[in-house]
Amino acid sequence: MTTATKKKMVQRDPAEIKAELISKYPPKVARKRAKQIMINEALQNETPSLTANVRTIPGIITMRGCTYAGCKGVIMGPTRDIVNLVHGPIGCSFYAWLTRRNQTDAGPDGENFINYCFSTDMQEQDIIFGGEKKLAQAIQEAYDLFHPKSIAVFATCPVGLIGDDIHTVTRNMKEKFGDCNVYAFSCEGYKGVSQSAGHHIANNQVFRHIVGENDEEKPGKFKINLLGEYNIGGDGFEIDRIFEKCGITCISTFSGNSTYDQFASAHTADLNAVMCHRSINYVADMLETKYGIPWIKVNFIGADATAKSLRKIAEYFGDKKLIAKVEKVIAEEMPAVETVRSEVRTRTEGKTAMMFVGGSRAHHYKELFNEMGMKTISAGYEFGHQDDYEGRQVLPNIKLDADSRNIEELEVEADETRYKPRKSDKEMEALEKGGLKFKEYAGLAPDMDKGTIIVDDLNQYEAEKLVELMKPDIFCAGIKEKYSIQKLGVPMKQLHSYDSGGPYAGFRGAVNFYREIDRLVNSRVWGYMKAPWQMNPQLSASYNWE
């Protein structure tokens, strides 16, 4: 096996590695990057501080995308029965067309627009004279063709610059139609410093325009919302399967395979389970303030993490039957997981991983690597904030810079008629005492070992250096990073799109992931990089060709 002959991880002083990562930079760049690279001390609540959610330096090849990508691509893209209309030149809509692997099924109503790409395809004259008329016309045409429940409009860079009032256009169209909710997102790509700003903008508008639109009581005893789950590679389908088995009703998912009505009914749930803290914590906070629904952090990436998250949900509801049912489901599901895990672990134990992805994923997937006996030696987020690294206790200390201040903060108050605390203060206190933490996320850093290296907004150059210096057995990031890492002979797993694989969530997902990582780190292909004559270049002294 090729990996047996592979060089073992070189133990180098992390401070030395950090110094090497920034040594080639111009001084200003080096100073800035130094603050975004942290040698972890693995301390709860008093970890050294890391700068995050700040501008990427121009010219430094970043992994990051834009605000539009966060809003349209990430949050609203996975909705299936909303016509997502992009107002702008053609590219933005084209690139976000089906490329994130959000799976959907059409459901009993048969509505599914996810395979479509809608754009106003702005032309030069629209930029000069304004695009509002064209936008109104495009909304009308979409309505006439499809009669959807809802049309969402997304602004691209030039829209904000030329001052198209997309919110007035959509409001007028909504009034005109009467049976179709039309609203807009001011998610121009230049706002904010990364996708993260787009998540926030999406959260705000979904909360403002959709949540609370349907008061109809949904059946189910244990009703939750699953926030920050995007059904990439079918993750959401696996989580739905588990919920169903446990008797937990998922009122809405934000926003994998979601429907307009799910969002509209989200306020009727009794608990918010937050998966991706970074992208959706705003909605969780607002749902609590306005409707009295508490939130807890969960993670369904990793079999043990899934079991833990299910137990947390059951504990919250405090129903004996539910608690028993959850235990029964875990007991039923785990043997299959453990069989594969113990088999795979013989080949993965002791191997090392690096993960640079998203704003929560790098943390979530650490669980799966732990389960396989693999060590995460360096990790970081593409668009995380300081609280995603160090925990929510740092929130009051985060100074808002100009870029963050540009993103609207919705002022939310308790709803006059619909605010209903799901648990009394006393009940909440008792649950907290029992170990169930509300509104809490401790971040990535406390979970990483001492001496590991945490890097925010990792770039192409640093990625290559890290791999060269630390020689991980696997590297995880996105499509842009995939092939430069693999050219170095290190397998690379995409944790945005899963390389057409998945699901990796839940119990069955864990099994898929174990097998996938086993395949990658033990693939024979990494042994073929050099031809025999390259490995033994000296010519043989004798000719023995007979």
Add this chain to the structure above:
Amino acid sequence: MLLRHTPTEISERKALTINPAKTCQPIGAMYAALGIHGCLPHSHGSQGCCAYHRSTLTRHYKEPVSASTSSFTEGASVFGGQANMLQAINNIFTVYEPEVIAVHTTCLSETIGDDLPQIKKKAESEGKIPEGKYVISASTPSYAGSHVTGFSNMVKSMAMMAEPTGKKNGKVNIIPGWVEPADMEEIKRMTGLIGVKTILFPDTSGILNGPLSGEYKMFPEGGTTVAELQSAGDSIGTLALGEWCSADAARELDAKHKVPCSVLDMPFGLMATDRFIDALRIIAGVNIPEEIVHERGQLVDMISDMHQYLYGKKVALVGDPDQLIAMTEFLVSIDMKPIHIVTGTPGKKFEKRIKEITKDMGCEVNVKAKGDMFLLHQWIKKEPVDLLVGNTYCKYIARDEDIPYVRWGFPILDRQGHQYFPTVGYKGGLRLLEKILGELMDRQDRDAPEEKFELVM
């Protein structure tokens, strides 16, 4: 059904594009710039543009695509992107050390009116461009034309690097247009066989179809060198392949440096390749070697051998103008019937050209420039076809309508081969036929009743 909401009845749309058959200019500029040796493409706009283009090109090639961005935030969008650009130039030359930075604009920097040549002058005067290194730029507003226009604009900027010495170099410039690295390689092979010395630009072969060797090179061996681009002004002539992709650059060299040009169709299929080879012969004053005649004969041979499977089959096509013109001609030349043809790129000339090529086909042809795949699907629903040719997004139509389908064009996100096996030239014609016949005959096999299932076809 994947595209379950697409009605058969066509209603006029004035403002709404659905399932586009084009994307925006900057990605074309990025692809072209990758065909310069030692070049880092740079996107002057917000980060998302660069991220999207890199992702799309990477998905298409399964290769690293390096490019940088000016990372505009709101401040830069209000006050202009000069500061970002200057900082970027300094950082790029320090950290990545390319020979050339090829900057293209975006709708953002175009709308605020950033002036790239002026920014470059400032960078020069501030000493941010090291000796012997280059910054070139192209204006590529996303709200005009398409990805094809952006490609053409960057190729024109490459032509503007020409610095004639006054002494002819005996070479022929070939501007291949937006074709695959394998196609560029094939063009070089053919010109090599014929014995014509060429300067091919851009040339992405070796860059977007590289080997796995345990080493990562941000700037691989391939690409047109700066020296070659500078020498393009001394060439004896230019062959521009494709009016949309390549003509502007060729005309630039003609107008500015008196390098005579002729604009040909892209050499896809028999007749367009014939014209390309013949033009090479005339411009360089050489005889065509037997090997090329032999390859041509093989293509004609396969057409005649397999004619029964091709004859009269209706085809729907979607893609870019230059490719579609040559492909339509090829299909007509082998007695197939391309009846629905859509490009997202604007240009009335396209519709005229297609009408001309198909005028003797004996049936009505639907053709639209600035169209979209939603319209193409509706046409197909109204009049079904036997074959669909286009990029990966066609798979949704092909599955819904159960049509044999050949992937050809950009982007191809779900199959391999386009990086390595050309479709230009006579050899490429054989490959196109192989793909088309494979699909049509697989379908015949799939649908044949047991008693009519054929062993020999």
